[in-house]
Amino acid sequence: MLARVAENIYWLARYLERAENTARLISVNANLLLDLQRGYELGWLPLIEITGSRLAFDSQKRRSDEREIVQFLLADAENPGSISASLNAARENARTLRDILPDEAWEILNEFFQEFTAQLPAGLNRRTRFDFLKRIVLGSQTLAGVLDGTMSRTDAYTFMMLGRNLERADMTSRIVDVRSAQILPAAASDLVPFHTIQWISVLRSLSGQHMYRQTRRGRVSRVECLDFALRDAQFPRSCMFCLRQVELSLRTLSRSSGVLDTLAGAHRFLAQVDFFQIDQPGLHQLIDHLQVYLSGVHASIAQAYFPALPGNARRPIQNQVQDRGSTLPLFT
């Protein structure tokens, strides 16, 4: 398939996944805050850091309260990571792919986008927000289901899966990061029950609560939760699972050995982590490292398969935010 089209379908999948997971992100933070006692909460500001949108947010001189931050993450056109901007970018990419995508997929994406726009006020209202976020997740899942159920397993599908799984790995790590940001004083023993509630919230945001119970059994613990979200081999939203899917996709492509090498580095990094040894600040650092690895995989895919950018070429569709939040140099 055309290199440019491969790139567009890759980004289509990334933006859809990003919209879905940003909805999950907002939802987990809201849940965590509800579970916390007054006085301990850090509020909404950590989401700005976690989504890597600090610069965009600061430049708008907004107040850092719930209303402003949720508006910024849901609907702000100037924030390239907002759900609204992501869905818009997904739609613009899909527009360039109308000859590739099944008819139903385009119809559903259109309806999804129109419904999102129409219902946006409900998303900004605290009382109706959960339902709104749930519908975004469902909308994205519906579309993914239609694509899975109707697309031939050609290169187009492969690049879509690459985008989806890479973005999902990245966003799952960010959702876990929300938890690491809402730190409770470790010494306060009366807060132990709250720790557990918080991890359950994280699982719920990943739609993983049920699967966790089935495979891990027993009490929800921090170490088990981290292992489940980041390293579980069966759960489709865990980082490790997604990396494995990326690998399978790459193996169907020609000229993928370079990308596979990069991917192996990310895989090794994640495999060797000992969650018992990691405290909360350490967790944040670990996730930062992981994201650097993931953006390395992206760069490697782009170099191998996407069009090289000639000097005057425009590239209209992407909101370039894939390297957000990475504060560390790329490991070698």
Added chain:
Amino acid sequence: MRIDWTSYSAPGLHDELIGPGGGARVAGRALARYLTELGGAEIGVRQQAAELAIKAMGITFTVYHEQGGSIDRSWPLDIIPRTIARKEWNRIEAGLRQRVTAINHFIDDIYHQQRIVADGIVPIGIIASSRNFRPLCIGVSPPAHCWAHICGSDLIRGADGTVYVLEDNLRVPSGVSYMIENRQVVKRVFPELFDSAVILPVDDYPAQLYDMLAALAVHCTGKPEVVVLTPGIYNSAYFEHAYLARQMGCELVEGRDLRVDDDDCVFMQTTRGEQRVDVIYRRIDDDFLDPEAFRADSTLGVPGLMRAWAAGKVALANAPGAGVADDKLVYTYVPDMIRYYLGEAAILPNVPSWRCGEPAQLEHVLANLESLVIKPVDGSGGYGMLMGPMSTQRERAQFAAQLKAAPRNFIAQPVITLSTVPTFVGDRLEPRHVDLRPFILSGPSTYVTTGGLTRVALRKGSLVVNSSQGGGSKDTWIVDTEG
């Protein structure tokens, strides 16, 4: 409530469905009967259903937004079809074949011996001054000597029932995808009608288009690589480019996907390396096709494409330079071309036209501005015209000055009052003016669409059917009343 056709009147007009006595014409009898029973309210329900279907199917066209960027508008479709009897259509189709065949002879002649000039039929000045004449094409022989592979000719019917050719669009005519989609939608909302009447299908077009394009790959031994070249998502016809690519199973490419190598071969950049391209259905104007040959500032085109085409390494449809016959002044010579190349009289007449470049005709035009339509010869989309009967004294004075300064740039025609078709307005059917754009494919053989795209001026009394200016569209039924 039943439709009462006695209150539907189009005095002095030719209505395509309802005859002068208030009864339906033969081709529309079943339709009129059906609409009568259905009643205004139910037609409204079906119209809404059609609009929902169009939204869901994502049938759109793009209009430029004031603040930069572009927005998609749902394709405007009025669900009341326009009917034409098969017998009449057969004659129109023969006329279109004849016309496009002569035009292709003409273009090939112009870029080779120019016999038609030497024989004194068309003056050389007309050609040399046509904005779309491309000296670079002189001496090039595209496959089958065919230049205008896809032609969209606009037909109109006057008050006396005569069908005229208004213009031939030979560069990148659009609209054919909407013709096919209109049928899909109307089938959804009027399924009963398709059981009872013999309505000829329209959906063969993409297959015909593909066969014609593939046949242009004369040097290719295997399965030819045919691609559709689009300016991109911001083009108003992008929906159609994607639609046709998908229907044909071809890649939809942009200029930046393609490269011409030192051997004049064209390649596209794919995820599995570079791949040779044999035929390009290009939806980019000549001007932007190749920055080496035409506009150097074009970022939409492919450097070197003209030399690849001239060397016969890639086929372009339509061929560069085909637009020379798109000029409205050249149009006035088409009946002469038909006589000259084919030895036949034109089956379909032109709209009578005055060439302002000829002093005697200019004099007549200047004396009758109030009753004429003045058109720039290289304009399209209804822009830059003077509608005499609706013009002010001042506008006429301005146009007269323009005519005197550059008479070659204008032709004049009488005002033809377009025929009408019942159109759903509010809760009832009212007559609205229509035209018809059939599409003609030319290659080793010729194909004409079954009917074409009917465009309708939705505003009362308006003759402007362009979708960019508030026009709508209708499904077009060629009805077999004898089979």
